[in-house]
Amino acid sequence: MTATSLTVRIQRTPATVAQADTFDVPAHEHQTVLDVVSWVQQHADPTLTYRFACRVGMCGSCAMMVNGVPRWTCRTNVNKVLRDGALDIAPLRNFPVIKDLAVDMDPFFDKWTEAEGQHHGSRSRDEAIAPVDPDSPDRAAANAGIECINCSVCYAACDTVAGNSDYLGPAALQRAWTLLNDARDTDRDGILDAVSGSGGCHNCHSMGSCTAFCPVGLDPMSAIAGLKRATMRRAWGKG
Amino acid sequence: MKRPARTHALWLAYVLHRVSGLGLALFLPFHFLVLGLALNDADRLDTFLTLTDNPLVKVAEFGLVFLLAVHFFGGLRLLALEFLPWPARHKTLAAGAVAVSFLISGVFFLQAV
Amino acid sequence: MLDMRLYLAQRLTALLMAPFVLIHLGVMIYAIQGGLTAAEILGRTQGSALWFLFYGGFVLAAGIHGAIGLRVIAHEWLGVPKSALPLLTWGTALGLIALGLRAVIAVTWGGA
Numbered sequence: 001m002t003a004t005s006l007t008v009r010i011q012r013t014p015a016t017v018a019q020a021d022t023f024d025v026p027a028h029e030h031q032t033v034l035d036v037v038s039w040v041q042q043h044a045d046p047t048l049t050y051r052f053a054c055r056v057g058m059c060g061s062c063a064m065m066v067n068g069v070p071r072w073t074c075r076t077n078v079n080k081v082l083r084d085g086a087l088d089i090a091p092l093r094n095f096p097v098i099k100d101l102a103v104d105m106d107p108f109f110d111k112w113t114e115a116e117g118q119h120h121g122s123r124s125r126d127e128a129i130a131p132v133d134p135d136s137p138d139r140a141a142a143n144a145g146i147e148c149i150n151c152s153v154c155y156a157a158c159d160t161v162a163g164n165s166d167y168l169g170p171a172a173l174q175r176a177w178t179l180l181n182d183a184r185d186t187d188r189d190g191i192l193d194a195v196s197g198s199g200g201c202h203n204c205h206s207m208g209s210c211t212a213f214c215p216v217g218l219d220p221m222s223a224i225a226g227l228k229r230a231t232m233r234r235a236w237g238k239g
Numbered sequence: 240m241k242r243p244a245r246t247h248a249l250w251l252a253y254v255l256h257r258v259s260g261l262g263l264a265l266f267l268p269f270h271f272l273v274l275g276l277a278l279n280d281a282d283r284l285d286t287f288l289t290l291t292d293n294p295l296v297k298v299a300e301f302g303l304v305f306l307l308a309v310h311f312f313g314g315l316r317l318l319a320l321e322f323l324p325w326p327a328r329h330k331t332l333a334a335g336a337v338a339v340s341f342l343i344s345g346v347f348f349l350q351a352v
Numbered sequence: 353m354l355d356m357r358l359y360l361a362q363r364l365t366a367l368l369m370a371p372f373v374l375i376h377l378g379v380m381i382y383a384i385q386g387g388l389t390a391a392e393i394l395g396r397t398q399g400s401a402l403w404f405l406f407y408g409g410f411v412l413a414a415g416i417h418g419a420i421g422l423r424v425i426a427h428e429w430l431g432v433p434k435s436a437l438p439l440l441t442w443g444t445a446l447g448l449i450a451l452g453l454r455a456v457i458a459v460t461w462g463g464a
Contacts, residue, residue, distance in 0.1 A: 069244045159250075163428025164353050198434075202359035205257075206320055208249030221249075225321045231356055261425055264418040264448075271411075271451040277394060278458035284390040291388050304380065311373045314366050321363075347381050 006078065008036055010048065011090040013097040020088075021045065033066050033073035036087060037101065050101035057215070060151035064101050065090040070156035072215040093156040108152050108169070115172035116194040119179065120187035130184045142181035145174045145223050147216050154210035154220050166199030170210035170220035173201050177223035180230060192231050201227040252333035256313040259306040266303060297348070305344035312336030353427050353434060358420055358441075365417040372410045397459045404460040411452030419445035 006027050011020045023040050034052055041048040052062035057075040064073050066081050067088050078087065095103035123130060132139060154170035155161055161169050176195050179185045195201045201224045210220040245251075276284040290296050316332040354362075383393070397403045423441040426432040432440065 159245075159253075160428065166353060166434075196356045198353050198355050200355065202356050203354045205253050206249065206317060207253035208247065209245065212247045212249070222324075226324070228321050228359070229324070232360070235356065235360070257421075257425065260418075260421045264422055267414065267418060267448055268451055271448075271455040274455035275451070275458045277390060278454065281390045281394065284393075288388040288390060291384075300384075304377070307373065308377065311370070311377075315370065318363065318366060343377060347377075347384070350381055350384055 006036065006082070007086040008040060009086065009088045010037070010040065010101070011088075012048075012100050013091065014099075020090075027078075029079070031078050033064070033071065033076045033078055033081065033087065033089065034062050036078060037064075037073065037089065048101075049099040058149060060149035063092050063151045063153050063156065065093055065156070070153040070213055072151050072153060075215065092152060094158070094161045095152070095156070105152065108150075108155055108171070111168045111172045111199075112150075112175060114194065114199075115168045115176040116187065116191045117172055117175040117179070119182070120185050120190065122184075122186045132183055136183070138181040138183060141226065142178045145178040145218055145220070148174060148218060149216060151215065153213050153215055157209040157213040159207060159209065160203055160205055164199070164203055167203045168195065168199050168201075170204075170224065173204070173227060174218065174220040174223040176201075177226050180227070189234075192227075192234055195227050196231050201231065204228075248333050252313060252316070252336070255309060255337070256317070259310040259313065262303075262306045263310060266306075301344055301348040304347040305340055308340035308343045309337060312339050353437065354420075354424060358423075361416055362420045365413040368413045369410065369417065372406070372413070375406070376410070394459060398461070400460060404456060407456040407460065408453065411456055412449060415445045415449035415452060418448055 004027055005024045008023045008025045009020045010023065023044050025036050025039050025044075028035075034055065037048070037050050038052075041050065050062075050064070052074060053059040055062075055074045057072055060072070062073045063070060065071075065088075066073065066076060067083050069081070070092060071081070081087070089101065091097045091101050091103045095105065095107065098104050148171060150171065152171060158167075158170055160167050173195060176191050180188060180191050185191070204221070204224045206221055206225065208221045211218070211222070214220065245254075273284065273287055276287065291300065313333070313336045316336050319332065383396075397407075419441050422444050423437050426440055427434065427437060
């Protein structure tokens, strides 16, 4: 590290003096973007609003736009994303802003529900646990997507979401794909109906921004392609 | 609000596919109207076709053939990606689509000049 | 905005057109050798039921495929509201198909 401070521009809502406030933040060799935002809130401007909880990349609540890219800020090292010694921090794209860096996540979670993103079980607690073969191809397909932390980075990265407000988005559709491949889920038809509507998986253009930016390394684009195949197989009467 | 960085291969392939498709869709009515001239007035079709000797028109033709080729191979790439469960190979496919399109439109151009 | 019906129509017309486009590209590269004339084009196509079916099928598929593509772009990039999309899609498809079939008839039956 040569520089002793970083120039940090933070987009404010509602706009204060300017649309974005600029802060000088002490530079450290190892600090995350979330550390920088917290430093601003604690030492420069206590009115700055942002959201975080776990700080270790599990809860999915701290995603923001950092130099134009959606990122999980608690696991993003400042030195890896710095541009000319500066950070440009803005609220997540494709969401209504509540205040400053806190966005309204309701549309994201509403679509999660709309895509039938909940387990449809059939057994009660009195019955034996359903056996799951960990080596089956279906289970492998489900496993590939279940580590999603709902950070909505994919939703912010997707241009189809930006252009089409009905589109369910990569996270919700990937969730539907994992349930479809779960041997214990009993509502295949309900899931396939939910992802075949006017905002469903068929709107995806496979631009791959979800997969390119997913911080956990998941591949929603391929999951959505799987849904497209599954809906077509059903339409042809094969499943 | 800043737009997210889109410098990855698949996003570029998506935009190329969309812009080439848009270009082709806008070109089609003119294509049909010109060919429709043969219905009543083959001489006017001939007059129009002499335009194709113009070097500028040849470059435009090259562009059209490129649009068609790139949309064709980009479309095959999409169909393969969606219908055949091939993981992680789409970037190569995307690059290949552009390469083959250049080849075909290059052949067309060399024939034309 | 794109339900499964439109998606299927888009992919099926694409599959249908794949061989058409290859033939079309081949004919173009062949046809431009030595310049384009109306007589040369019409000599190849006029009175041929095969070319009529080929180009007729091509026009139908292209009209539907193009209209659905323009529908998506109109909504996502131009913000055309959902309520206007059916009219836009059908209008574009029918317009393209009408113009296209007129051209096909001109070069395969032709009055010239």
